[in-house]
Amino acid sequence: MHSxxxxxxxxxxxxxxxxxxxxxxxxxxxxxxxxxDAGHSQLIRLFSADPDVTTSVLTTEEEGIAIAAGAWLGGxxxxxxxxxSGVGNCINMLSLSAIGRFPLLMLVTMRGEWAEFNPWQVPMxxxxxxxxxxxxxxVMRAETAEDLVETVESAASLAYESDQxxxxxxxxxxxxxxxx
Amino acid sequence: xxxxxxxxxxxxxxxxxxxxNRGDTLVVSGLGSPTYxxxxxxxxxxxxxLWGAMGGAALIGLGLAQxxxxxxxxxxxxxxxxxxxxxxxxxxGVARPRNLDIVVIDNQHFGETGMQASHTGRGVDLTAIAxxxxxxxxxxxxxxxxxxRLAAQIAERADGPRLFVIKVLAENPPRSLPSxxxxxxxxxxxxxxxFAAA
Numbered sequence: 409m410h411s412x413x414x415x416x417x418x419x420x421x422x423x424x425x426x427x428x429x430x431x432x433x434x435x436x437x438x439x440x441x442x443x444x445d446a447g448h449s450q451l452i453r454l455f456s457a458d459p460d461v462t463t464s465v466l467t468t469e470e471e472g473i474a475i476a477a478g479a480w481l482g483g484x485x486x487x488x489x490x491x492x493s494g495v496g497n498c499i500n501m502l503s504l505s506a507i508g509r510f511p512l513l514m515l516v517t518m519r520g521e522w523a524e525f526n527p528w529q530v531p532m533x534x535x536x537x538x539x540x541x542x543x544x545x546x547v548m549r550a551e552t553a554e555d556l557v558e559t560v561e562s563a564a565s566l567a568y569e570s571d572q573x574x575x576x577x578x579x580x581x582x583x584x585x586x587x588x
Numbered sequence: 589x590x591x592x593x594x595x596x597x598x599x600x601x602x603x604x605x606x607x608x609n610r611g612d613t614l615v616v617s618g619l620g621s622p623t624y625x626x627x628x629x630x631x632x633x634x635x636x637x638l639w640g641a642m643g644g645a646a647l648i649g650l651g652l653a654q655x656x657x658x659x660x661x662x663x664x665x666x667x668x669x670x671x672x673x674x675x676x677x678x679x680x681g682v683a684r685p686r687n688l689d690i691v692v693i694d695n696q697h698f699g700e701t702g703m704q705a706s707h708t709g710r711g712v713d714l715t716a717i718a719x720x721x722x723x724x725x726x727x728x729x730x731x732x733x734x735x736x737r738l739a740a741q742i743a744e745r746a747d748g749p750r751l752f753v754i755k756v757l758a759e760n761p762p763r764s765l766p767s768x769x770x771x772x773x774x775x776x777x778x779x780x781x782x783f784a785a786a
Contacts (some may be wrong), residue, residue, distance in 0.1 A: 535700025
């Protein structure tokens, strides 16, 4: 195993991306797919540098739902990263995870809910949790770095060991205000 | 864009020829006719049939190909299903799996909903899109002999993903229906690969 090591200077409660990487590696995640978000950039870098994890950049988030199902059919655990605007793109494809009871772990960085500069992010932000719940996902949410790491650890167990479909929403307050 | 000449190839005969010597190739079928076509060749544990998730067949194939690099994976789908997943062709081109082939059974229509004409009958060429996305081999086939040659070709190793379009007659043969229970089909497929149900 040749996993990139987190920078010791940045560890601590601010370094939740490295902690998430550690938790997901401990859960034996072997595939990661994503549509980028600034809030996910460090986690994307860590996975992309890891030769034991296959990463896929997507053109639209729903592709990642299908890839996750395929990975599971082939015996691998996976994780899908996106921002809240991407949740709307996923809804019909989530039928696959729901009706096939495929383990699914999505980490969703929230936009449009806390010190948001761009009003176009607000409608999908409002629709994120209700639409995920309407299609049958369990939604978990974290507002602090400490809570987030524990939530993702618990969500990973629920997904991979109990065949659940889970979205973890990462509050915009935790990610911080976007710099313009 | 010009209209393509309609093909007279029978889709069931084409899929039967394509899969006759499939060996241990794992097959994912797109919703509608490709799922019925696959089932009509014989129900098998290493088939994963979609009844929904339109646009997802080739991408399920990608996740599977990445998890099972020593196995060949075939995503067998239709023109309408692949058109809904056009972006996925770019994603698969970038991911560059060496063990994934996409075969589109192209009747140039949305056969399940009343045979409305699709984009592929109006000049849109999925193989040209695949070439532009970095696929390592593509082709458009119109005869049973072409399909028999393709079956031999896709059994060979590849350097990257390949996409082939088989132009078929626009008709709906009698449906051949696999189980619609996705949990059953999933667990059966995984058991075939040696993974126990949870």
